[in-house]
Amino acid sequence: MASPASSTLPVTVVIPVRNEELNLPKCLERLSRFARVVIVDSGSTDKTAEIAKAAGADFVEFRWNGAFPKKRNWFLRNHAITTPWVLFLDADEYIPLEFVNELSAILPTTSHVGFWIQYSNYFLGRELRHGSPMLKLALFRVGAGEYERIDEKEWSNLDMEVHEHPVLNGSIGQLSRQIEHNDYKGLRAYIARHNEYSSWESARWLRLQETEEAWAHFTSVQRRKYRSLAHWWTGPMYTVYSLLWKRGALDGIPGIAFGVMKGIYFFQIWLKITEAKLTARSLPRDC
Numbered sequence: 001m002a003s004p005a006s007s008t009l010p011v012t013v014v015i016p017v018r019n020e021e022l023n024l025p026k027c028l029e030r031l032s033r034f035a036r037v038v039i040v041d042s043g044s045t046d047k048t049a050e051i052a053k054a055a056g057a058d059f060v061e062f063r064w065n066g067a068f069p070k071k072r073n074w075f076l077r078n079h080a081i082t083t084p085w086v087l088f089l090d091a092d093e094y095i096p097l098e099f100v101n102e103l104s105a106i107l108p109t110t111s112h113v114g115f116w117i118q119y120s121n122y123f124l125g126r127e128l129r130h131g132s133p134m135l136k137l138a139l140f141r142v143g144a145g146e147y148e149r150i151d152e153k154e155w156s157n158l159d160m161e162v163h164e165h166p167v168l169n170g171s172i173g174q175l176s177r178q179i180e181h182n183d184y185k186g187l188r189a190y191i192a193r194h195n196e197y198s199s200w201e202s203a204r205w206l207r208l209q210e211t212e213e214a215w216a217h218f219t220s221v222q223r224r225k226y227r228s229l230a231h232w233w234t235g236p237m238y239t240v241y242s243l244l245w246k247r248g249a250l251d252g253i254p255g256i257a258f259g260v261m262k263g264i265y266f267f268q269i270w271l272k273i274t275e276a277k278l279t280a281r282s283l284p285r286d287c
Contacts, residue, residue, distance in 0.1 A: 009034050009103055011085040011139070016062075016071045016160050018042040020091035021051060022184045028055040030095040033104075035083045040075050042159050064159035071160035073146050087139045092183040093119065099177040103139075106175070113170030114140035122182035124254040131248030131255055132241070132262075134181060135174075137166050144168045148217060150204065158200050167217045194265050202272035205229050229269050239263030 013034045017024065018041065028051070031037050039052040040060045052059050060079065062071050069077055072088055085107060089095070119134040120127055145168035147161040183190065205226060208214055215223065228234045242259035243249040249256055 007033075007104060009085075009100065010083045010107065011087050011103065012036040012038060012081050012083045012142075013087045013089050014038045014040060014072070014075055015057075015089050015091055016040045016042070016075075017044060017048055017052075017091050019044045019046045020048050021046040023091040024048060024051050025055075026094055026184075027089065027091050028052070028057060030100075033100050034087075038075070038079070040071055042071065062159070066156075068149055068151065070147075070158070073149075073161065076142075076146050081142045084142060085139060086142050089138065089179075090181075092181060092185075094180040094182065096177070096180060099175070099179055102175055102177045106173075110173065111171065112173040113144040114166060114168045114172045116172065116174040118175065118178045119181040120178045121258075122180070123258040124187070126251070126254040128248065128251045128255050128258060130250045131243075131246050131259060137168075137172065139175075140166055140168055141170075144170055150214070151207070151211075156200055156203065158196060162197060163201065163204075165219060165222065190261075194261075195268070198265055198268040199272060201229065201269045202276065205269070205273055206276055229266070230273050232267070232270050234270060235263040235265070235267030238266050 011034050013031055013036070015024075015027065015038070017039055020027075021044075024039075028037065037055075037057040038060060039048070039057050040062050041048060041052075042062050042064070049059060060075070062074060064070060064074075076086070114137055116135050117138050119136070121131075121134050122128065145166050147164045148167050150164060208226060215226075218226070239259050239262065242262060243256060248259045251258075
């Protein structure tokens with residue numbers, strides 16, 4: 001009989017990807033103790049498919065039609081998961097042995113239906129030990145819920161749930177061990193990605209003004225976030241909060257750069273919201 005430290009975890013790891021040949025090898029090599037690993041690919045043109053198949057992962061192709069569901073919910077709804085737990089992992093997230101051992105100890109007896117996960121963050125090649133912590137609700141029981149539904153038809157270009165949270169029926173815990181978050185694509189990819197994210201966030205903020213019911217299942221963090229996005233001072237305030245109050249400046253140039261870039265990200269969202277408002281006001285009344 002296998003010892004708890006070496007037993008297979010009853011978890012399906014789902015990794016949504018597109019062109020992740022730089023990050024995927026390190027991600028996959030940490031997953032040997034999970035019952036199943038699935039790559040859900042959005043038309044990669046690099047070596048992503050070859051890397052996934054060579055590692056023994058299941059490979060599923062996804063094509064988004066612009067409507068609900070997007071990538072993660074599509075997988076939950078259309079592919080049988082035979083394990084009691086599912087973990088959604090990004091290709092630039094790497095699971096350490098300590099995290100696996102914590103799951104092995106907790107999952108057999110827990111009454112929770114999901115867990116918040118902490119991440120150690122890297123920027124400019126260095127681990128950030130200060131600043132705002134990164135948390136995601138990425139591990140949950142199969143059947144306990146799915147990612148929040150947002151009507152994005154005609155205004156979103158993102159085929160995967162990025163900022164949406166799972167809406168679960170039951171109590172949620174938090175794991176103490178961290179997952180490493182370290183994107184090897186570099187700063188150019190980071191900036192391009194966050195430009196897309198800021199467009200999505202501004203469009204969603206505008207839609208939320210028309211759909212008040214969407215606020216009902218928000219977490220407290222989401223409520224604070226979306227109430228602050230339409231204010232110009234949110235970006236500068238985040239930078240000050242991250243660098244001074246959360247001591248991100250102690251991480252040197254990478255920490256300072258990360259705090260400034262996140263502040264710019266929130267400022268971009270405000271600018272895009274402001275642009276949309278001004279553009280709407282300038283339209284003729286009969287448009």
